Amino acid sequence: MKTILLAGFGAMGQSIFDQLRDDPRIGRWLVLERAERADDARRKLGRHGQVVQSVDGLETRPDFAVECAGHEALGTLVPRLLEQGIDTIVASVGALALPGMVDRLDAACRAGGAQLTLVPGALAGVDALAAARDSGLVSVDYTGRKPPGSWQGTAAASLCDLEHLAEATVFFEGTAREAAATFPQNANVAAMVGLAGMGLDQTRVRLIADPAAGGNTHTISARGAFGRLEVMVEAAAFASNPKTSALAGMSIVRAVRNRLNAIVI
Numbered sequence: 452m453k454t455i456l457l458a459g460f461g462a463m464g465q466s467i468f469d470q471l472r473d474d475p476r477i478g479r480w481l482v483l484e485r486a487e488r489a490d491d492a493r494r495k496l497g498r499h500g501q502v503v504q505s506v507d508g509l510e511t512r513p514d515f516a517v518e519c520a521g522h523e524a525l526g527t528l529v530p531r532l533l534e535q536g537i538d539t540i541v542a543s544v545g546a547l548a549l550p551g552m553v554d555r556l557d558a559a560c561r562a563g564g565a566q567l568t569l570v571p572g573a574l575a576g577v578d579a580l581a582a583a584r585d586s587g588l589v590s591v592d593y594t595g596r597k598p599p600g601s602w603q604g605t606a607a608a609s610l611c612d613l614e615h616l617a618e619a620t621v622f623f624e625g626t627a628r629e630a631a632a633t634f635p636q637n638a639n640v641a642a643m644v645g646l647a648g649m650g651l652d653q654t655r656v657r658l659i660a661d662p663a664a665g666g667n668t669h670t671i672s673a674r675g676a677f678g679r680l681e682v683m684v685e686a687a688a689f690a691s692n693p694k695t696s697a698l699a700g701m702s703i704v705r706a707v708r709n710r711l712n713a714i715v716i
């Protein structure tokens with residue numbers, strides 16, 4: 452039976468645990484949380500696992516790890532996990548847009564002989580984009596559209612009047628690298644499109660606050676030698692965190708199951 456280390460027990464982390472808690476192939480959860488949220492995590496984990504203080508000096512070595520704790524945590528925790536040879540699945544893909552981060556993670560993987568998995572998260576179409584890239588891509592565009600409430604508490608609040616928007620408002624246009632760095636809680640998907648396709652600096656991003664949006668919508672438009680791609684997801688958000696689509700948690704669950712299943716889809 453497997454032991455999984457889960458860094459971050461917020462909206463996504465709790466949903467991942469809830470979906471996988473009864474899987475007989477998983478024996479134990481080691482959860483890393485900030486001190487002020489540790490008791491809550493301990494209570495929710497019950498007999499299924501324990502809260503740990505650090506990724507270093509663990510009594511039980513995890514078989515693999517999952518990160519859903521944010522950009523800062525990715526930078527501090529994930530290289531240390533990889534250096535210890537612990538394969539890690541990450542949600543906070545946008546942190547790879549930070550200067551030097553890809554090289555740092557690559558070096559940590561090599562030092563530990565570990566593998567880092569970036570999930571599509573709330574996106575669809577990443578498989579096709581990544582497959583098409585070696586044959587040559589001509590353009591890749593990503594548009595993120597969310598209700599104003601999903602942009603509250605982010606840099607969008609200083610770029611438009613989120614409280615009083617009467618219509619859909621484009622408040623950001625730039626590269627995937629700029630989007631990921633400016634909106635760490637909302638533009639991990641933009642970084643994923645960039646990393647899977649033409650690169651962080653060649654991928655164009657538009658971010659929109661839309662009072663009429665029915666959910667968090669993510670649209671990828673791409674052209675290349677393969678042909679043309681147009682994929683849109685309208686995703687329901689977590690009640691506990693409207694910035695995050697529940698599909699992002701499901702995407703991690705898929706990645707975990709793919710490590711446990713005989714047949715990988």
Ligand SMILES: NC(=O)C1=CN([C@@H]2O[C@H](COP(=O)(O)OP(=O)(O)OC[C@H]3O[C@@H](n4cnc5c(N)ncnc54)[C@H](O)[C@@H]3O)[C@@H](O)[C@H]2O)C=CC1
Pocket residue numbers: 458459460461462463464483484485488519520521522523524542543544570571572573574635636637639640691692694695696699
């Ligand atoms: N790839 C994708 O499609 C998506 C990726 N994300 C990323 O996933 C992250 C998590 O999303 P949510 O669960 O919705 O956020 P959340 O804010 O609900 O939960 C994050 C949890 O991580 C904990 N945390 C923060 N720093 C930590 C640290 N150093 N060590 C341990 N725990 C720490 C927080 O206390 C909190 O409980 C986001 O910050 C974002 O970077 C979010 C949405 C979609």
Ligand SMILES: O=C([O-])CC(=O)C(=O)O
Pocket residue numbers: 572573635636637638639640641667686694695696697699
């Ligand atoms: O969950 C989503 O809709 C996407 C998101 O927040 C992110 O990529 O950071």
